[in-house]
Amino acid sequence: xxxxxxxxxxxxxxxxxxxxxxxxxxxxxxxxxxxxxxxxxxxxxxxxxxxxxxxxxxxxxxxxxxxxxxxxxxxxxxxxxxxxxxxxxxxxxxxxxxxxxxxxxxxxxxxxxxxxxxxxxxxxxxxxxxxxxxxxxxxxxxxxxxxxxxxxxxxxxxxxxxxxxxxxxxxxxxxxxxxxxxxxxxxxxxxxxxxxxxxxxxxxxxxxxxxxxxxxxxxxxxxxxxxxxxxxxxxxxxxxxxxxxxxxxxxxxxxxxxxxxxxxxxxxxxxxxxxxxxxxxxxxxxxxxxxxxxxxxxxxxxxxxxxxxxxxxxxxxxxxxxxxxxxxxxxxxxxxxxxxxxxxxxxxxxxxxxxxxxxxx
Amino acid sequence: xxxxxxxxxxxxxxxxxxxxxxxxxxxxxxxxxxxxxxxxxxxxxxxxxxxxxxxxxxxxxxxxxxxxxxxxxxxxxxxxxxxx
Amino acid sequence: xxxxxxxxxxxxxxxxxxxxxxxxxxxxxxxxxxxxxxxxxxxxxxxxxxxxxxxxxxxxxxxxxxxxxxxxxxxxxxxxxxxxxxxxxxxxxxxxxxxxxxxxxxxxxxxxxxxxxxxxxxxxxxxxxxxxxxxxxxxxxxxxxxxxxxxxxxxxxxxxxxxxxxxxxxxxxxxxxxxxxxxxxxxxxxxxxxxx
Numbered sequence: 305x306x307x308x309x310x311x312x313x314x315x316x317x318x319x320x321x322x323x324x325x326x327x328x329x330x331x332x333x334x335x336x337x338x339x340x341x342x343x344x345x346x347x348x349x350x351x352x353x354x355x356x357x358x359x360x361x362x363x364x365x366x367x368x369x370x371x372x373x374x375x376x377x378x379x380x381x382x383x384x385x386x387x388x389x390x391x392x393x394x395x396x397x398x399x400x401x402x403x404x405x406x407x408x409x410x411x412x413x414x415x416x417x418x419x420x421x422x423x424x425x426x427x428x429x430x431x432x433x434x435x436x437x438x439x440x441x442x443x444x445x446x447x448x449x450x451x452x453x454x455x456x457x458x459x460x461x462x463x464x465x466x467x468x469x470x471x472x473x474x475x476x477x478x479x480x481x482x483x484x485x486x487x488x489x490x491x492x493x494x495x496x497x498x499x500x501x502x503x504x505x506x507x508x509x510x511x512x513x514x515x516x517x518x519x520x521x522x523x524x525x526x527x528x529x530x531x532x533x534x535x536x537x538x539x540x541x542x543x544x545x546x547x548x549x550x551x552x553x554x555x556x557x558x559x560x561x562x563x564x565x566x567x568x569x570x571x572x573x574x575x576x577x578x579x580x581x582x583x584x585x586x587x588x589x590x591x592x593x594x595x596x597x598x599x600x601x602x603x604x605x606x607x608x609x610x611x612x613x614x615x616x617x618x619x620x621x622x623x624x625x626x627x628x629x630x631x632x633x634x635x636x637x638x639x640x641x642x643x644x645x646x647x648x649x650x651x652x653x654x655x656x657x658x659x660x661x662x663x664x665x
Numbered sequence: 666x667x668x669x670x671x672x673x674x675x676x677x678x679x680x681x682x683x684x685x686x687x688x689x690x691x692x693x694x695x696x697x698x699x700x701x702x703x704x705x706x707x708x709x710x711x712x713x714x715x716x717x718x719x720x721x722x723x724x725x726x727x728x729x730x731x732x733x734x735x736x737x738x739x740x741x742x743x744x745x746x747x748x749x
Numbered sequence: 750x751x752x753x754x755x756x757x758x759x760x761x762x763x764x765x766x767x768x769x770x771x772x773x774x775x776x777x778x779x780x781x782x783x784x785x786x787x788x789x790x791x792x793x794x795x796x797x798x799x800x801x802x803x804x805x806x807x808x809x810x811x812x813x814x815x816x817x818x819x820x821x822x823x824x825x826x827x828x829x830x831x832x833x834x835x836x837x838x839x840x841x842x843x844x845x846x847x848x849x850x851x852x853x854x855x856x857x858x859x860x861x862x863x864x865x866x867x868x869x870x871x872x873x874x875x876x877x878x879x880x881x882x883x884x885x886x887x888x889x890x891x892x893x894x895x896x897x898x899x900x901x902x903x904x905x906x907x908x909x910x911x912x913x914x915x916x917x918x919x920x921x922x923x924x925x926x927x928x929x930x931x932x933x934x935x936x937x938x939x940x941x942x943x944x945x
Contacts, residue, residue, distance in 0.1 A: 652865065655864065
């Protein structure tokens with residue numbers, strides 16, 4: 305069975321539609337900017353903040369805006385269909401609701417605005433949640449219950465998250481530089497993205513095929529990545545096997561690339577072990593910041609755009625190799641036939657996940 | 666002198682959220698880090714830096730010295746006594 | 750799929766394959782520490798774990814006695830976990846650290862994600878298989894069986910599944926291990942196991 309993925313919607317600091325976002329990405333714009341007093345001691349951290357959101361409850365507003373955008377672009381019929389399932393990926397959801405249920409508003413907003421008929425599936429598995437959500441969507445499509453799975457990835461900025469990464473000394477005081485020699489850490493971002501995963505081509509709009517995906521644990525440390533990149537190495541191998549794709553066929557890698565010393569080094573080791581050193585590669589974190597539960601989904605959308613236009617984007621912030629293993633991090637946009645993309649993600653809890661997309665012929 | 670060690674054990678339990686431990690469970694000379702110790706790691710080392718600063722007003726000049734200083738309750742106590 | 754073993758723990762005791770393990774019920778607030786000393790396992794990392802990871806670790810320590818996981822390759826076992834409250838208990842402690850205790854605690858922050866417990870189990874056993882953590886409104890046996898079948902269809906030989914909850918009123922962990930062969934484990938059987 306062929307699996308198709310089409311654009312759902314995309315809201316990031318770079319824009320409110322997929323087209324708007326990609327146009328700005330082509331120009332090398334970044335949605336990361338210095339946000340005053342964002343730190344625990346009132347430091348000014350660079351963050352990927354959606355400036356148009358002024359509401360106190362950023363998460364609920366962002367999710368609601370995404371729903372509006374989805375209905376605007378697709379109509380309500382798809383969402384109200386009995387054979388449509390929704391899978392959500394979020395790390396902290398409506399964290400401001402504590403001590404009440406932080407995932408209650410997710411169900412309420414989606415049910416109220418989209419008129420859903422089925423139980424909403426929610427994945428909360430740190431930064432690999434987005435890729436896992438897409439992989440899970442495909443699992444569901446292999447049953448007869450659903451024709452379409454709407455996958456939503458979303459996380460909003462909060463003191464909770466910013467202070468936490470600050471306490472780990474993981475934040476960079478300048479826009480992040482994934483894989484670069486001078487990299488200092490991550491910039492947190494917020495975003496909401498949606499893709500529609502289907503058994504049949506949904507309509508005439510641009511679509512890609514999903515070939516395969518997998519996850520694998522490092523079995524090493526709960527927050528630090530494996531020094532040998534074991535989990536990522538295994539996940540990519542499994543994904544290649546399931547996709548029936550050879551390494552030489554990969555046109556581009558959309559890596560995780562958070563901008564920390566350890567993560568980027570680990571990824572370079574894993575890619576090197578797989579012999580993927582020459583494949584054009586980027587991290588999209590420089591465009592949006594690290595959007596946590598949204599990352600996998602918005603980065604898949606960005607990858608689809610690259611495939612649609614046969615242009616792969618530079619890795620913002622990268623100037624000089626900063627990893628022990630050489631990988632081909634792009635310093636400039638590159639026009640090239642881009643038919644097969646490998647997307648990877650790694651996260652706290654030792655998780656690693658990957659998937660492969662292919663142009664529809 | 667042993668008061669400092671007992672106080673330190675209480676502070677370690679509090680700062681590192683080791684709520685199921687009592688000071689009696691922590692020896693003076695035993696390693697705190699790694700599998701031979703309390704299984705503490707580099708994230709927990711960050712907590713020790715906070716502990717020294719907020720309880721003893723001691724700022725560690727070079728965080729990489731941390732491994733030696735935080736090795737055991739004895740080494741931590743010695744460092745505090747030296748730097749107060 | 751075949752159920753190999755199950756284990757449910759709470760302060761009401763350890764129920765291994767639905768039978769109460771003697772001496773495991775406790776009314777103490779530190780019942781988890783008491784249980785740790787009774788497992789006979791030495792694993793110092795236990796003390797720095799958060800509530801969810803401790804529950805999963807303790808439950809697994811008992812379950813392990815009824816399993817033969819050495820016969821599996823390190824890729825073969827997948828982990829499937831869920832709860833309703835996410836990492837609420839630790840989230841609240843972490844918030845307290847920066848709102849009331851002076852600075853955000855990194856050792857608490859790293860546990861403010863419900864899937865960390867799957868990392869702990871993977872580290873403990875050196876398992877490199879697939880993992881996922883879901884947020885569900887309540888324990889739904891049909892959901893678990895569905896997800897387990899997904900894993901089996903993708904090549905997993907065994908699945909360690911669990912419902913691990915820590916909230917204001919309740920702390921519990923229900924673990925079960927299934928193999929991809931043999932009799933069908935039914936929704937009803939799974940429901941009864943959870944309730945016992």
